[in-house]
Amino acid sequence: MEGLKVSDAKLVVYVHPSKANKVSQAILRELSSLLFKFNETFDGVVLAYDVNLPSKIARILPGIHPYFGVRLEAKLLLFHPKPNMLLEGMVVKLGQQSIHVIVLGFSSATITEEDIRDEFKYKVKHGKEVFASTSHKRHKIKVGTILRFLVKR
Known part of the structure; x- marks a missing residue:
């Protein structure tokens, strides 16, 4: 069907320090929040994802709450119909x-x-x-x- 595409994305997921011992679970929860909603960044609706964590390194962000950013790569299945599809x-x-x-x-x-x-x-x-x-x-x-x-x- 037209309107479906697979997109490779390099993302940074920000994790609260309370989830430091369950980072993979926090990442999956964050990515799951993108499902079935239109996302302007990806120009479509995210239908599915496949995650790959290339490294175990995270960077702590300065501020009131010291979140840390985890870099990851993901394949996203997007639904984005265009005119005349x-x-x-x-x-x-x-x-x-x-x-x-x-x-x-x-x-x-x-x-x-x-x-x-x-x-x-x-x-x-x-x-x-x-x-x-x-x-x-x-x-x-x-x-x-x-x-x-x-x-x-």
Whole structure:
């Protein structure tokens, strides 16, 4: 799927002195806090990481609380869709003017009325909302349908 990339990152994680005897646990906790949130530094959403500690040396930072910085290298799996990328998602909600899609199980996207092809018309059949094609009788978009779509912005 487009929109996924692996990035090599050299990071410095700042650890509180109380965690000095459990540095690896503190590093993993800090990296876990980056998961499934958009990060401007990486220009995307961090989905996974693989950590490598190249050395056992840490540098104490001056200040009121003497945190120490641990340098590490990590491979990050990032999700960062760009315009005109092809993505795939599952329809979770339909409305008369929009289709709501979940991409990769966590990211929400909305396809608005002006971006839905003209051949699809909104209908309510047997109490369920669908977008039915006027040219192909059995071609329908309903909740649970997997859609491929282009990212507009």
